[in-house]
Amino acid sequence: MQALIIDDENKARRLLERLLQEQCPDIKTILQASDLEAGVEIIKSEKLDIVYLDIEMPKYSGLQILELLEDTPVNFQIIFTTAYNQYAVDAFKLSAIDYLLKPIAVEELKAATEKAITVLKGQTINHQLKDLKKAFNQLALNKIALEIPKGVIFISHDDILLFEADGMYTKVYLDNGESELICKPLKHFVEQLSNLSIFYKPHRSYLVNLKHIKELSKKDGYHLIMTNSKTIPISKDKRDEFMTVINQVFNT
Template sequence: MTPPRRAVIVDDERLARKRLRDLLKVHPGITVVGEADSVETAVPVIAEHRPDVVFLDVEMPPGNGFDLLPLLPDPPHTPEVVFVTAYENFALRAFEVSAIDYLLKPIHTERLALTVQRLLSSPRREDTGDDPGEEAWTMESRVTLSDRRIKSMVEISGIVAIQALGAYSRVSVAGQPPMIILRSISEWERRLPSAEFLRVDRSLIIQTGLLRKMKMVSRDETEISLEGMQGILAIGRVATLRLKKHVRDMG
C-alpha cells in the first residue's frame, strides 16, 4: 500500500489550520504531520517532518508565505507548495515560483479534492532518484524537444536555461525561441551534467558557463544575464549565494 503524502499546514490563524486539517481528513492520501503559525516556526517543523507538501498561507504579518520559500530544504527534499489565501492577487506570483496549486479561502471541498488529486498524481519525492535505465547526458548528447508547435533535436550544450512550470518546463536554447516541454525540472536536474548545469533554486536551472552578468538589485534579488538568452532572470538571495559558490568552486 502506498504511504500517504505528508503535509504541514502553515497559517497564523488557528481556526484556519483546524478547518484545513479537518477537510484533509477525508483524503487518505494526505496526512497532516505538523502545523506552524509563522514563517519562523515553520522552518523547524519542516526540517523535523520532511513533508511532501506545505499548505502555506500568504498573509502572515509582519511577513508573508513567500518569505518561507528560500528557507525550504534544498532539492530533492524540497516539498511541494500549495498557497492558501483569501486574496486572488497573489495567484500569478504563486505560479511563478512553481506552486503546485493556489487555494482561495474559504476552501471548498470540491476544489480541495482537485488539489489533492494533483498532489497525488505528481511523482513522490523519494521516487525521483536516479533511474538506472536513464543515462546521464553529456554536453554532446542530443535530446528531442517537442511542444505543440515544433519538434527540435538539440545538443545539451545548446541549452541555456530551464524554468519550472509545474509538470512542464520552459527550455531556452541558444538561437531558438523558448519551448514549453512536458518534463519536470527535477527530471532535467537528474540527467543534466552537474559540472555545467546548476539548479539555482526550485524553479530554475542554468548552464553556468554561459553566465555573463550578475547585478544585485536589492538584498533579496539579483538579476543575471546568460549568453544565448534574451532578457534577464531574477533570482533570490539564497539562489545568489548558491550560484556564487558554484562559480567559485568551479574556478
C-alpha cells in the first residue's frame, strides 16, 4: 500500500514516517508533502491508499483538502493528525476514517491504520464483485445458466431447442442431442426468458425456441415439429395467434 504524509513540520513528517515503517508493514511506500497544495498534486498523480493529513498548516488547513481536490475522486482513506483537543477532533471523524492526536501514540497509529486498511480491502472486494457481476451480466445476454447436479452449465440461447415441464422440474433439450433435467419449474424459464422473442410458449407444458421449428403440422390438431423431430402441441387458444403471425411474417 502507498501512503502520503502531509504536514508542514519536517520533524513531524519524519517521525510519522519512521513509526509507519516500524509498526505498519502493509504500507510499502511513504510519500511526503510540506503543504496541502503540494499534497494535492501528489494525490492527483499517484494512486494512494491512505493520507495522513495535518490540520493546522500555513495558507491552507488540512480541512480544505476537498476544496483543492475539486472533481478528483477520493479513493483513499484520510487520517487526520492534529494537536486539537478531543472535543474539536470529534467533528472531523465525519470526513475521515480516524484521527490521531499529537504527539502520536504508537498503538493509536496502528489501530487507525488497520481500520483504514480494513475499509480499503472491503472496497477492493466490492469492486471485484461488481466487475464479476458486470461480466456475468454480459454473459447473460447470450447464455443461460442451468443448475445441474454436478454444477452449473452455461448454454447459448441458440443452442436450446425447447423446455418441457416435468412436474416441478423442467427438461431442457439441447441442439447437440443431449437433454438436462433442471430442478426448477417451467414457469421459472418462461419468466427469465420473457424478454427474448425467440422463445414462445405454444402450450402450458412447453417453451420452444422458434429458431428450431422445422414444421407446423395440422394433422390431428396443430403441432410444431422441432429440429430434433420432437412434436410439440399448440393449444387451442394459441392457434389463431400463431397462424396470424406466420401469415404476416412469411406471407403464406
